[in-house]
Amino acid sequence: MERAYRLIISCPDQIGIVAAVSDFIAGHRGWITEAHHYTDPASQWFFMRYVVRAESLPFGIDELQRLFTPVAERFGMQWRVHDTGVRKRVVLLASRQAHCLSDLLYRWRSGEMAMDIPCVLSNHDDLRGYVQWHGLRYCHFPVDPARKVDHFRAVEQALAETAPDLIVLARYMQILPEPICARYPGRIINIHHSFLPSFVGARPYHQASARGVKLIGATCHYVTAELDAGPIIEQDVVRVGHHNTVEDMIRLGKDVEKQVLARGLRFHLEDRVLLHGNKTIVFA
Amino acid sequence: MERAYRLIISCPDQIGIVAAVSDFIAGHRGWITEAHHYTDPASQWFFMRYVVRAESLPFGIDELQRLFTPVAERFGMQWRVHDTGVRKRVVLLASRQAHCLSDLLYRWRSGEMAMDIPCVLSNHDDLRGYVQWHGLRYCHFPVDPARKVDHFRAVEQALAETAPDLIVLARYMQILPEPICARYPGRIINIHHSFLPSFVGARPYHQASARGVKLIGATCHYVTAELDAGPIIEQDVVRVGHHNTVEDMIRLGKDVEKQVLARGLRFHLEDRVLLHGNKTIVFA
Amino acid sequence: MERAYRLIISCPDQIGIVAAVSDFIAGHRGWITEAHHYTDPASQWFFMRYVVRAESLPFGIDELQRLFTPVAERFGMQWRVHDTGVRKRVVLLASRQAHCLSDLLYRWRSGEMAMDIPCVLSNHDDLRGYVQWHGLRYCHFPVDPARKVDHFRAVEQALAETAPDLIVLARYMQILPEPICARYPGRIINIHHSFLPSFVGARPYHQASARGVKLIGATCHYVTAELDAGPIIEQDVVRVGHHNTVEDMIRLGKDVEKQVLARGLRFHLEDRVLLHGNKTIVFA
Amino acid sequence: MERAYRLIISCPDQIGIVAAVSDFIAGHRGWITEAHHYTDPASQWFFMRYVVRAESLPFGIDELQRLFTPVAERFGMQWRVHDTGVRKRVVLLASRQAHCLSDLLYRWRSGEMAMDIPCVLSNHDDLRGYVQWHGLRYCHFPVDPARKVDHFRAVEQALAETAPDLIVLARYMQILPEPICARYPGRIINIHHSFLPSFVGARPYHQASARGVKLIGATCHYVTAELDAGPIIEQDVVRVGHHNTVEDMIRLGKDVEKQVLARGLRFHLEDRVLLHGNKTIVFA
Structure with missing residues (x-):
């Protein structure tokens, strides 16, 4: 290019x-x-x-x-x-699930997605080997449920040190504290595993199964202090039926999540997303 | 067939x-x-x-x-x-908007949809000429906002007289009172102009525009006493963007509404929908 | 507007x-x-x-x-x-099948589609009553297979008299002779019932069934002298499976055909389509 | 499971x-x-x-x-x-492009896809490191254009030694000789980067761009002696527009290719695909 x-x-x-x-x-x-x-x-x-x-x-x-x-x-x-000659610095936050992270790392190493990745942060050590094979830095900050504050302090400090242009929550299963959200306005992207505003919060595929919807979806949005309520960048859906268990939905949903996150992230990296209140203009 | x-x-x-x-x-x-x-x-x-x-x-x-x-x-x-030699008797309820009604009448008169239509009920007289051109009976029961009960009494009586197998709310903009819902369990189909459970209630396209979603949808479901909460038969979506006004969404949504209603109704007419609590089994 | x-x-x-x-x-x-x-x-x-x-x-x-x-x-x-205050004059050509014509007439009478319809031409008389109910002129020019030239002469003359801005082949099952195509370059729109360039010519759903494709589609394109080879304006598809007969495909395809034709026609009416060789720029 | x-x-x-x-x-x-x-x-x-x-x-x-x-x-x-306790043995053939292979290896290592991979064969050495990181065997058989027969003899022998239940051409850019096709009937799966039967053969995205289609697609099919003409297992499409270059189509197409291949392969692994002449029954 x-x-x-x-x-x-x-x-x-x-x-x-x-x-x-x-x-x-x-x-x-x-x-x-x-x-x-x-x-x-x-x-x-x-x-x-x-x-x-x-x-x-x-x-x-x-x-x-x-x-x-x-x-x-x-x-x-x-x-x-x-x-465009200056690549954006993107820090990835993940947990144990590899589908979004693997997808983004493929797009990065194949040159499809123009970004630098100063490090990958996670509350688990599971993905270390895979990330390090790519020559990338992996930071494992465990979460002690009784003292989550320690985890978030470590995350906040690591972010500050890497000076990211963008932070991507690639199925990082923790809710970022408000001060971190406030420090990076319009610069934290999350992938939520439902078609928002349906099924905010935890276990959206279980919620979707209980409601009997015929399509499930995923939403890529900017993170704000209010949970799953930030400006939406991209969404998509996939058809499900009565025969699909929650486990099926989780599996089918993964394919939508990674596609939607990749599209949303690409829009951001190419400066196609303009914020307007709680909505986005996306010059796709 | x-x-x-x-x-x-x-x-x-x-x-x-x-x-x-x-x-x-x-x-x-x-x-x-x-x-x-x-x-x-x-x-x-x-x-x-x-x-x-x-x-x-x-x-x-x-x-x-x-x-x-x-x-x-x-x-x-x-x-x-x-x-299959005995056609189901389907009463259609409409208001002023013609898109769903026109679509169903086309499918009926072309023989695509096997049903008898004993009458079309409406709270407005707008669609009388079109319905009567088809040789169908049209009943106009106006709504006096101060005495809605009169309208619903007339509807209830007309329904009782026609002994329908199924009642279809084809963008009938009134909320059916609980006793009518209770009298026809699993036999009233509604088309809601959102991707439920998002945007329950009035003006869903306005709600969708305010939230900045990137897809809008429609939901065909059985009517229960709780508004827009009955078992879902069929859903679909269409892509929208920042450049689409609420008026655009209403127009684009119409095409989804009529498709989703037609598919849901067809499933019901062909006895493909089995109720299971608040969910449906659809043998499509 | x-x-x-x-x-x-x-x-x-x-x-x-x-x-x-x-x-x-x-x-x-x-x-x-x-x-x-x-x-x-x-x-x-x-x-x-x-x-x-x-x-x-x-x-x-x-x-x-x-x-x-x-x-x-x-x-x-x-x-x-x-x-935009001057509506385009659009002549519709149809045969026996009503799905595209009914859909366009609904969009016209509801005000969704800004156009004037000087007349509807057909090689059959089947749709006369429906068209005339709308207050529109209906011209029936039968086709004698041994003397198709008579039909096309009548069509050509009727077109010349109505001076259309646009001619829409709404499942008109005849192939327009080259001189008529040449007289209205970029001004004749056809809906072909396949996802072009697959299944050019007759009975595309039979061809699709024989090939065992998993999606069928429709294509709205400008008519040129070469059959089904003109610039494509819009396309869409719908999923089918082994259990769908050719008759099912025809039925499912109708819904795609009318949507694709309506979208393509709307793009043209709003001057969103620019021709560039055998391709289109569509500012949607 | x-x-x-x-x-x-x-x-x-x-x-x-x-x-x-x-x-x-x-x-x-x-x-x-x-x-x-x-x-x-x-x-x-x-x-x-x-x-x-x-x-x-x-x-x-x-x-x-x-x-x-x-x-x-x-x-x-x-x-x-x-x-289901006995995993199918699946040999993957690739070339230089990593998108399909990476996707399949993710699904394999995450346990989403139940199969054993005795080895990955390729005519290039590019993907060796990535494959070997997974602990899988990588066989590089270069292609000398003047003596392709050597390559195919090596492939044939490696296949014979691994006794695969299934062979997957994951963007392997060579045309398998007829004897290999004949040896594994219904047991070789290919992903073709077009919506077949459109754009058979080489450079389908260039063909698609030249024709000006508004959707591009991918097709997962069984390999037979006739190029790109075997029974279709799965297909899907993605929307493109006039602003999309061939390079864009290649990039967008990759996402469709890997999804379609993964779905088709999964259907086969779960014994959901039954052959019927040149068509498939897919009990999805």
């Missing part, structure tokens, strides 16, 4: 935003390869994602940011530029 | 049920064209659906029932036989 | 197109409600669709076209502007 | 088959946990799959086979019994 800059903008909608941004890019002979914009009709808030070939511009990212600042200020933009 | 008898059985699971039933059918030279059975592992309850060509048996349905009774008694069966 | 102008553009990709167009719109204080653009990387051809609120501009469509012409000429654009 | 015997039967349809089989099982107090049967209406051929708890029977598999033989002979059955 050729090096590019991704320009991500949101601001109150006004006439002339697209003209100003595209004038700016064209004025510097920038070559736009992807362009999305959208205005939320209720809030009249504008969202934009432009991808510009790095080599088409006569300057680097610092100069791009300096020169674009007056345009941004004119429209009161929240904005950022990402250089 | 060739005339057939559908034998529907449920009972506690025991060794020898299938042998006894298939011995009985084979002993009379009956030709089985479809066969399903299933045992719920939790309750150890057994469910069975056999379809036998009518002409392969040397007797009619009365004699079939008489001769099968000892077999049924031996295993403590709840059972029934349906003659 | 508020009145709007849809500006549809394609041209060789160059730096500055988006800037020029958005400058033009912003310079006249136009309010853009939808915007899509895309460059095909192989051909370096650029495609654009802008929707602008009519009332936000200080002039009507004629002045808009006059003023935009220099911009268009600068970039060598193929372009057009559609006024 | 509790140990069970799977009884797989096919024979000409006759009255009394189910009665005879279920009598036999019930007569020995066997506990049936799954039961499927189906008669193909065109050929009047009967197919059956029964799963019986091993511990419910008073004897082992040898005695079961001995006692059932007279029943089987009476109806001219082709039949076999599988003991």
